[in-house]
Amino acid sequence: MPRWSYGLLFGLAGGLIALLVERIVFPPLTVAQVDLAGLVNEHVRHPDLMKLPDAERSMDAARFAARLEQETANLARDYRVVILAAPALISGAPDLTPVLRKRIEAPSP
DSSP states (O other): OOHHHHHHHHHHHHHHHHHHHHHHHSOOOEEEEEOHHHHHHHHHTOHHHHTSOHHHHHHHHHHHHHHHHHHHHHHHHHHTEEEEEGGGOOSSSOBOHHHHHHHHHSOOO
16 A cells, blocks of 8 residues: 555544544534523512512512523533523424523522
């Protein structure tokens, strides 16, 4: 076998190994869905929140919105996904709403 064919074979093998390692170390992003409207409705309709005066409810809504945005970004980073609102997808993407709900309900660090 000529020398150039060995170089070609080793080059192809090296390229395939590099591609495999790249896919393992840096997996591609996938798509997931979250029911943001459902989470917001659950929070707004919470019985304890209904008893608060309007000013405190506004402050709580602002805190909830900031926490929702932060935890959604963290979820996307941790799971390496692009998050879409649930109505944007018909089927096929995993639903991460329960995971996001637990993260929002957990005490903030």
